[in-house]
Amino acid sequence: MTAVEEVAIMRHLDMVSSLFWFMIGTVYCIISLEYGLFDSGMPDAGLLPLIAGLTLTILSITVFINAVKKKNENLKFKFFPEIDSWKKVSVSVLALITYMILMQHLGFIGTTFLFMLFLLIFFSQPRRWIFIIVVSFLTVVSFQIVLVTFLKVQLPRGIFGM
Amino acid sequence: MNFMNNLYWCLSIATEPVNIFVCFLGVFIGTIAGVLPGLGATTCIVLLLPATYGLSPTSAIIMLAGIYYGAMYGGSTTSILLNIPGEGSSMITCLDGYQMAKQGKAGPALSIAAIGSFIAGTFSVVMIMIIGPVLAEVALKFGPPEIFAITFLGMILVTYLGRGSMLKGLIMAAVGLMLSYIGTDSMSAKERYVFHIISLKDGIGFLPIMMGLFGIAEVLSNLEKKFTEGEIFKTTNGHFLPNKKELKDSSGPIARGTLVGFALGLIPGGGGILSSLVSYTMEKKLSKYPEKFGTGVIEGVAGPETANNAGAGGSFVPLLTLGFPCHVAMAALLAALMIHGVTPGPLLYKDHPDMFWGVIGSMYIGNVLLLMLNLPLIGLWVKLLKTPYLILFPMIFLFCLIGSYSLNSNIFDVAMTVLFGVIGYLMRKFEYEPAPLIMALILGPMFEVALRQSLIMSNGSPLIFLFRPISSVFIIISCILLFSPFLLKYFGRRRPGLLKEGGDEF
Numbered sequence: 001m002t003a004v005e006e007v008a009i010m011r012h013l014d015m016v017s018s019l020f021w022f023m024i025g026t027v028y029c030i031i032s033l034e035y036g037l038f039d040s041g042m043p044d045a046g047l048l049p050l051i052a053g054l055t056l057t058i059l060s061i062t063v064f065i066n067a068v069k070k071k072n073e074n075l076k077f078k079f080f081p082e083i084d085s086w087k088k089v090s091v092s093v094l095a096l097i098t099y100m101i102l103m104q105h106l107g108f109i110g111t112t113f114l115f116m117l118f119l120l121i122f123f124s125q126p127r128r129w130i131f132i133i134v135v136s137f138l139t140v141v142s143f144q145i146v147l148v149t150f151l152k153v154q155l156p157r158g159i160f161g162m
Numbered sequence: 163m164n165f166m167n168n169l170y171w172c173l174s175i176a177t178e179p180v181n182i183f184v185c186f187l188g189v190f191i192g193t194i195a196g197v198l199p200g201l202g203a204t205t206c207i208v209l210l211l212p213a214t215y216g217l218s219p220t221s222a223i224i225m226l227a228g229i230y231y232g233a234m235y236g237g238s239t240t241s242i243l244l245n246i247p248g249e250g251s252s253m254i255t256c257l258d259g260y261q262m263a264k265q266g267k268a269g270p271a272l273s274i275a276a277i278g279s280f281i282a283g284t285f286s287v288v289m290i291m292i293i294g295p296v297l298a299e300v301a302l303k304f305g306p307p308e309i310f311a312i313t314f315l316g317m318i319l320v321t322y323l324g325r326g327s328m329l330k331g332l333i334m335a336a337v338g339l340m341l342s343y344i345g346t347d348s349m350s351a352k353e354r355y356v357f358h359i360i361s362l363k364d365g366i367g368f369l370p371i372m373m374g375l376f377g378i379a380e381v382l383s384n385l386e387k388k389f390t391e392g393e394i395f396k397t398t399n400g401h402f403l404p405n406k407k408e409l410k411d412s413s414g415p416i417a418r419g420t421l422v423g424f425a426l427g428l429i430p431g432g433g434g435i436l437s438s439l440v441s442y443t444m445e446k447k448l449s450k451y452p453e454k455f456g457t458g459v460i461e462g463v464a465g466p467e468t469a470n471n472a473g474a475g476g477s478f479v480p481l482l483t484l485g486f487p488c489h490v491a492m493a494a495l496l497a498a499l500m501i502h503g504v505t506p507g508p509l510l511y512k513d514h515p516d517m518f519w520g521v522i523g524s525m526y527i528g529n530v531l532l533l534m535l536n537l538p539l540i541g542l543w544v545k546l547l548k549t550p551y552l553i554l555f556p557m558i559f560l561f562c563l564i565g566s567y568s569l570n571s572n573i574f575d576v577a578m579t580v581l582f583g584v585i586g587y588l589m590r591k592f593e594y595e596p597a598p599l600i601m602a603l604i605l606g607p608m609f610e611v612a613l614r615q616s617l618i619m620s621n622g623s624p625l626i627f628l629f630r631p632i633s634s635v636f637i638i639i640s641c642i643l644l645f646s647p648f649l650l651k652y653f654g655r656r657r658p659g660l661l662k663e664g665g666d667e668f
Contacts, residue, residue, distance in 0.1 A: 025336075091266045
């Protein structure tokens, strides 16, 4: 990628991110006013949050202006480097969220086994089923031994008591 | 005499069997973390912190500290053999180390990196023993204005010395402060940004955020690319240890790297990458053959690796004496201290001398263990490099999820880890560095309390920060660093970007 292309891509990204931070900063500032800025002349709970929020808002405006000043190359850019990157990332995030939800219901052992199974099935090419099952099983066993048995980390047992 | 007493005391604590064991475990795991690209010292410390709950605070910190400087050692292995830095601070070693490997000199490169690291580590420990108590005594005189000024300087320095745009670094610092204000205000007991969510009353813990930003975000970024294996060079192609000429050529860079690295390690944002970069630049300037740098010269490995490890040792000084983390890995250690009920700061030296001296003593032992581990076990680390990422990445996910759950047995912490994992991934896409956010998140409460206490002391006058000599110096330095990029740009020059060509716009 040339330096010009890189600058053009960063222009787009900076404009989007600065708008996001502007909104966050503004909302944060508005809410901070509820907590009071001064109490008998001394800073109250809302003052430093207001300053932090204002700082964010002003900085985001500066980034936006800097981005607008950059030359517009009208380049199409790829947010994801490869064609199936978005799938890999989305599936991983989905797996993480599902793990989080199921952990307390199915318990650590069941959820971890399913989590490993799911990720290995999705990501391994070609799929070697024995390898996938063995690795998933060994992962659960090793985590159970190291974390629960040796280090006495408290993990959820779930409805099956595992 | 006092030095000898302190030496005897620190070694007596460090040589307790349990402490030797956890030190060994820490440096071993740290070396693995340094060897494996994508894992890193900070991530490893954060992931393994919950595993230290069963240990005493001293043993826990010894282990976690071992992970940190172990990773500094281990990072050179992948830099030299694979041209991929296992640790960010080993990036510079790739330039000449990999070239040496291509020429069949991987063995001497790895050996010199290990020897230089050992010398740097030993020097750092001696210096910590000398400087530490003195600095702790000075820090006892710090009041709220000095604490405010130093936390402000710390946040500005980490932003200034970062690799990306300073504007974006400041945005991250502001976001970190904003996150730190969520929860119950310690001075007025008002709930801020809680929105009736009970789990938010105590604020958002920084460990789930760190696990998300460093662990999960890193893996999500790596998953975008195809899983490939780099070419790993043979470690021995002739002699493994450096010959007389290589040792002679390395002696100067090792000596200079030790001094430079340690000095830079003392300042916030100064250790790690900056130490190795400054050392490399200095060796190139001092060399009679600067054009050979980048083609496989031993000076290009000896200097940066030594500086890197000396910086790692130096960064313990502010943490142990002032309770002030210089960078994110130290912030993770600070979090560990707090979780184990130890208040970091100048009183650590007085109230927990066993921990203070125990950690220092363990660094002596850790350095010896690392030299013993790194040279003979090169073959094992090479095998480890061949671990398919397909197996590694789900385990990193699991460590993050289980680690955050085990903090408070609260699913909310896991949710925060996942959320900040996604945020961290997006931050990388939009080129925002997480380090300023983490520093501001951890220093935010200290920063706010110190500011408000200072204004109470001065009846609301902000001039208190300028009337006290120590705080005024820190404030002036902070303002210079904050506005210098803007002024340099206005006068037609650019802030030297750390590893980006041409520097950055403000």
